[in-house]
Amino acid sequence: MNLNIITESPEETKKLGKRISKLIIPGDLIAFYGELGAGKTCLIQGISQGLEVQDYVTSPSFTIINEYTGKIPVYHFDLFRLNSSEEFLDLGYEEYFYGEGLTAIEWAEKIEDFLPNNHLKINIKFSNYDKRTISFFPQGDRFEIFLKELIKIENFRD
Secondary structure, three states: OOEEEEEOOHHHHHHHHHHHHOOOOOOOEEEEEEOOOOOHHHHHHHHHHHOOOOOOOOOOOOOOEEEEOOOOOEEEEEOOOOOOHHHHHOOOOHHHHOOOOEEEEEOHHHHHHHOOOOEEEEEEEEOOOOOEEEEEEEEOHHHHHHHHHHHHHHHOOO
16 A cells, blocks of 8 residues: 655645654654655655754755654654765664664665665655655555554545
């Protein structure tokens, strides 16, 4: 099962992120896919706002990982500038993947072999300046349940 949601503005994308945040539990991992500028960071900003992160969430393009404090920690990876999987191994990724927070990874296609069996794959495509198709692909039982709950929330969204 998968789900496609269309948003028509950055504000709608952030609102979707806030709704997603209601379903996040410690240890969750979300792998983001999409072209440069597709809206990955925008969706992560909404999720982080829903998790009560007070800092402004930006894409950690130069540091690779930003850590934020909220209801649970948010570990935001941006792998755009990653040149090899060896660089990724040097980050000590396991403490993030199997930690007590949410791990959100932009450009996850660069490290697919390292992703745990249970994670949520989100692919974002844009068709014009503001309109996005956000596709959810659950990987593992945890995220099959997650997606069913998200569908319920989406059916009753305001």
